[in-house]
Amino acid sequence: MQTSIILVQGDRIDRERLHLAFDGFETTSTSALLVASMDAARRAMALHGEDLLGRALALSRGAGEELGALPGVRLLGPVLDGRPGVFARDETKIVVDVTGLGITGFQAADWLYEQRRVAPEAHDVHHLTFIITVADDQACAERLVAAMRDLVDAAPGLADGPLPQLPPVSELVGDYVMTPREAYLGTTKRVALEAAAGEIAAEPVSPYPPGVPLLVPGQRVHQGHVEFLRTGLAAGMVVKGVSDPSLEQLRVVV
Secondary structure, eight states: OOOOOOOOOSSSSOHHHHHHHHHTTOOSSOOHHHHHHHHHHHHHHHHHHHHHHHHHHHHHHHHHHHHHTSTTOEEOHHHHTTOTTOOOOOTTEEEEEOGGGTSOHHHHHHHHHHHHOOOOSEEOSSEEEEEOOTTOOHHHHHHHHHHHHHHHHHHHHHOOSSOOOOOOGGGSOOOBOSOHHHHHHSOEEEEEGGGOTTSBBOSOBEEETTOOOSBOTTBBOOHHHHHHHHHHHHHTOEEESOSSTTOSEEEEEO
């Protein structure tokens, strides 16, 4: 991301400290074009933000309801509302579970793009995420719904066996043997993923989405981690942060 705007309100953030931290990674070669585009976006939201976001929310809510009504597709937004730990929800993000179609989110995303040129913002083994923005209109929402309706019809021909079963979260909690710095900078070796259980990770392993590390340097690798990665990779999972993107080998501490 080359441009961003930080909004600060109230006195919970030390603004001087924020400026000092920001100076640590702000570019010294600012693009006037990008800064101008940010200012144009800021002005548009200041003058017309309520109308623009209101339209986006209406489109998202309407499209979400139509997607949730499709057979085999479950709209997750309403499922989260009111649950403990959920304060609010960004309704411009439409998240659906496609498990009921008998295919993975990876298969669904590939088909949608290859056959209908509709690209989910993110996808994993079970889910697809779509984003409705202030730049979208009714035609965009209708195209999304039509593409998903076609996916439902095509799904029986895409299913190629039982859906992958990932280990429960309880098997993915690891113990920390050393600090991340010690593990990352220490002497390391490579081992096959299948033989990594019991070793100490020397690199972060972050399935994307969501991009949250499953393993961090200094954490002991358990069999649950290996099974999660093996199953996910076979289904099409993308892993970031590793020196070997195929994850045939994992960097561990000697």
